[in-house]
Amino acid sequence: MVDVDRARREMDFKTKPLGALGRLEDVAARLAVLQGTLTPAVDWTRVCVFAADHGIADEGVSAYPRAVTAEMMRNFDRGGAAINVIAAANDVDVEVVDVGVDADLAALLNIRHERVRAGTRNFAREPAMTEAEVDAAFAVGAACARRAELNGIQALGLGEMGIANTTSAAAVLGAVTGHSSELTVGRGTGVDDAGLARKRLVVDGALQLHFDGRRASAREALRRVGGLEIAAIAGAARNAAARGIAVVADGFISTVGILCALLIERDETPDARRLAAAVVFAHCSAERGHRLALDECAALAGCDSSPMLDLGLRLGEGTGAALAMPLLRAAAAVMRDMATFADAGVSAGEHADAHGAASKPAAR
Numbered sequence: 001m002v003d004v005d006r007a008r009r010e011m012d013f014k015t016k017p018l019g020a021l022g023r024l025e026d027v028a029a030r031l032a033v034l035q036g037t038l039t040p041a042v043d044w045t046r047v048c049v050f051a052a053d054h055g056i057a058d059e060g061v062s063a064y065p066r067a068v069t070a071e072m073m074r075n076f077d078r079g080g081a082a083i084n085v086i087a088a089a090n091d092v093d094v095e096v097v098d099v100g101v102d103a104d105l106a107a108l109l110n111i112r113h114e115r116v117r118a119g120t121r122n123f124a125r126e127p128a129m130t131e132a133e134v135d136a137a138f139a140v141g142a143a144c145a146r147r148a149e150l151n152g153i154q155a156l157g158l159g160e161m162g163i164a165n166t167t168s169a170a171a172v173l174g175a176v177t178g179h180s181s182e183l184t185v186g187r188g189t190g191v192d193d194a195g196l197a198r199k200r201l202v203v204d205g206a207l208q209l210h211f212d213g214r215r216a217s218a219r220e221a222l223r224r225v226g227g228l229e230i231a232a233i234a235g236a237a238r239n240a241a242a243r244g245i246a247v248v249a250d251g252f253i254s255t256v257g258i259l260c261a262l263l264i265e266r267d268e269t270p271d272a273r274r275l276a277a278a279v280v281f282a283h284c285s286a287e288r289g290h291r292l293a294l295d296e297c298a299a300l301a302g303c304d305s306s307p308m309l310d311l312g313l314r315l316g317e318g319t320g321a322a323l324a325m326p327l328l329r330a331a332a333a334v335m336r337d338m339a340t341f342a343d344a345g346v347s348a349g350e351h352a353d354a355h356g357a358a359s360k361p362a363a364r
Contacts, residue, residue, distance in 0.1 A: 007032040013340040021334060024327065026304060027280060028335040031328065034244055034278055035154070039336040042246070042328045046093040047157035047318035048144045048236060049076065049083060050229035052100030053119030055128065056171075056206075057164035061199045063189040066119075069163050070103035076161075077108040083159060083317040092157070092322045095147070099140045100162075100228035114140045116228050123171065123206050123225045134219065137228045141235025148245055155246040155328050157282070158236055159318020160229040160253050163189070168227040169256040170289055171203045175211055175221035176263060177296055180204075186252070186288030186314075218263035226260075233257030238265060241278035246328060248321040249281045251313065252290040259293055262301045276301035282324035283309040 007029035012018055019025065031040040051073055057066040075081045076096045079088075087094045097112040098105055102119040105111055116136040120128035129137075148156045162168075166188035173184045181200040191199060210216075210224040222231050234257045237247045249258045258279055265275050279297075284290055284307040298305035308324045341347070 002032050002036055002038060004029055004033050007038065007335070010038050011335060013342070014334070014338045015341055015344050015346055023306065023308070024331045024334065027328060028331040030277060031246060031332050032335050034246055036244070040332040041336065042154045042325070042332040044152045045091070045155045045157070045325045045328070046095055046148055046151070046153045047083060047087055047159050047322050049094065049096045049159040049161055049318050050099050050141070050232040051096065051161040052165070052228035053102040054162055054164035054168055054227055055120050055122035056124060056167050056202065058122050059124050059198075059202045061167040061188070061191070061195070061202055062164045063191050063195065064163050066102065066163050069101050069161060070105065072161050073098065073101055073103070073105055073108060073111060077110045079110075081317060082315055082319050083322060086319050087322045090322055090325050092325050093153070095144065097140060097144060097232070099137055099232045114143070116140065120168070120227055123168070123210070124202055127210070127224045128168070128226055129223050129228070131223060133228070134223050134226070134231050137231035138235035141232035141237070142239040144232070144236045145239035145243060145245065148240060149243045153245060155248055155325060156236070156240045157248040157250060157318045157321025157325065158233045158254050158257065159250045159321055160233065160316055162227060162229050165227050165229065165253050166287060167199055167203060168225060169230060169253040171206055171225035172221045172230060172260065173256050173289055173293055173296075174203060174207050175216040175225055176218055176259065178215050179292060183292055184289040188287070217267065218260040222260060229253075230257045230260065234261040234264065237261040237279070238275060241275040245278070247275070247279045248324055248328070249279055250318045250321040251283065251285040251316050252287040252293060253316060254318070254321070255281065255290060255293040255297065259297050259300070262297060262303070266300065273301060276303040279303055280324065280328065281305050281307045283307045283311060283313055283320035285320070286312045286314040
């Protein structure tokens with residue numbers, strides 16, 4: 001067994017000044033603990049893209065029509081989307097899962113067909129899902145994690161696609177934290193000022209309708225104002241972490257899914273530390289609410305919610321997760337392959353003194 005103190009001591013003995021590799025050292029230590037070895041590897045990686053439609057799109061909260069979700073699924077199937085290109089450039093496998101797209105996609109051969117229902121209901125008027133539908137979406141995510149384990153995947157990125165899903169994610173974030181739409185609702189697909197104001201009104205109205213000013217549990221928030229793909233992300237995160245797979249969160253929507261998973265872990269298991277230790281946050285997007293969601297994850301479970309990258313992305317699809325995978329590979333390689341002072345016969349000087357005389361290399 002490898003605990004975090006042992007992993008960090010091993011990293012400190014590497015041929016470098018203490019802390020010289022910055023946050024890469026922390027990621028390396030966490031990978032060692034997660035995999036239970038001081039020789040971790042992140043050779044096999046995957047991004048799961050969960051796709052679903054949203055009834056709330058009927059309220060005019062997106063710059064794009066609902067039909068774009070299905071059109072993008074065809075683009076994923078052809079390999080022409082940003083995630084396909086970025087993943088290929090970084091040797092990352094892609095699995096696209098239809099968990100709730102409101103279209104007939106049966107002819108698409110490169111898509112996993114696991115639709116729970118044809119999109120959520122319009123949560124401005126009624127709950128988005130039933131309890132059974134939330135559980136079914138969780139199960140779709142759990143199956144993704146099981147496949148990843150069977151395929152030897154060591155790091156699993158969680159992405160999404162679905163018109164109006166930033167509205168749903170903002171509503172879920174507001175429901176579980178009590179924060180207002182001013183802090184949670186952003187421009188999503190690029191709505192103008194009038195569209196942003198309308199989107200905030202829709203979220204505020206939905207939160208009042210369903211929760212009347214009280215905070216909600218993660219399960220209840222997902223049921224009433226969530227999305228099928230957000231629930232699937234939560235299910236995938238919990239199950240991947242339980243299998244020793246690093247969970248790589250993508251953008252705003254993915255992070256809200258991770259937050260829900262952490263809340264459920266806290267409420268239904270002894271603590272949320274197992275999942276918190278497994279999660280790496282790929283980037284901080286330009287979408288309003290993402291930094292807030294990251295901070296909530298950190299406050300809840302002691303997650304290191306500092307993003308690996310900050311590129312101004314706001315696309316989703318798991319693109320940020322795919323871009324972060326080479327950094328995880330590098331972190332694992334440093335822990336596994338980089339020489340220690342003793343291995344290299346390099347004098348560690350005061351560096352070794354910090355760990356006691358026994359750690360000093362032999363004099364040369």
